[in-house]
Amino acid sequence: MEKVHIGLIGCGSISDSHLQAYAANPQVKLVAVCDLNPERARQTAAKYEVPGIYDDYKELLADPNVHAVSICTWNNSHAEISIAALRAGKHVLCEKPLCKTVEEALAVQQAVEETGRILQVGYVRRHAANIEVLKRFIDAGDLGELYYAKASLIRRLGNPGGWFADSERSGGGPLIDIGVHVIDLCWYLMGKPKVVSVSGNTYRKLGNRSHIENYAYYQAADFDPSVNTVEDMANALIRFENGASLAVDVSFSLHARKESAQIAVFGERGGAEIEPALAIATERHNTILNVDPQLTTPGFDFVDSFKREINHFVQLCRGEAENLCPVEDGVEMIRILNAIYQSAAEGREIRLDQ
């Protein structure tokens, strides 16, 4: 079968993770890259020996040599570029979040349905090796029905600045940037129950803490300390139709003593911690058991998970797999995230079942 010809749009930080994984896949030919910044596109093309170089995504999409695209641009262009790509006949791997608003998300879903092309949402954590293992335990009923989950990603000094800190381009702060990963992961593991309500809070108390000295942290290429229109932290309680609930808290800036990541799901027969390593708690013969699955990568391995995500997309393009991260799951997450922002703004619970 012919190789899948890939074009990548948005040659910033995360593009390397996509390109490295494509470059390592023998069923792929990297044929084009595009960035608003022509020099960045040129440098990326040189690094990965890609022949097609564009600074306008519409020109890349008009290239018949491109079969499928990775969209790695700012969040505010995900919907527009996804729809244009689908209508140009390309399959799409769109970075998370699917987009900014529910209206945009539904328009992307409509384009998928009308074109019959594939759209995979970039929920990289679903592809992690330890999640595949945990899913086997859950699907076999080893944890019973999952009724509670906890998702927490705390950065004390971690506002990347640039477009991430500009709500117009990002759609929000830590909730939409990193919360999306962990809310999605818990929701996916819980069996994608229907959401009935959310209650959330967002805080803008500490700002981006750009005055902090002697402590290095990741900053976007166009970091500008004077621009920050996103929340420092957010928390939420999400309720599901089956009675299950999910508690979330995420931050870019917080007076916490350390960075932390906690993701856990709890069921009637067992529970599982996902960060920092997969660990299962259960009971047998009136005795509590803590079970540590022995895995080469018991935690979230960034490089390996991207490789698995990209390989899945290539399989989808070749008609060899079922889509693990379909557009509907992107739409549902945007509904949840927007409802949390609305709940925080209006100071009340938002019902999503009406």
Ligand SMILES: NC(=O)c1ccc[n+]([C@@H]2O[C@H](COP(=O)([O-])OP(=O)(O)OC[C@H]3O[C@@H](n4cnc5c(N)ncnc54)[C@H](O)[C@@H]3O)[C@@H](O)[C@H]2O)c1
């Ligand atoms: N899956 C993950 O773990 C993960 C991690 C980081 C970022 N992301 C997502 O990837 C996307 C990009 O993030 P990043 O950290 O690489 O940002 P970045 O700022 O480093 O790179 C974005 C690039 O996109 C280009 N761009 C923006 N709009 C464009 C357009 N309309 N046409 C062509 N190029 C355009 C910019 O010039 C920039 O070079 C975001 O949606 C982000 O949420 C995902």
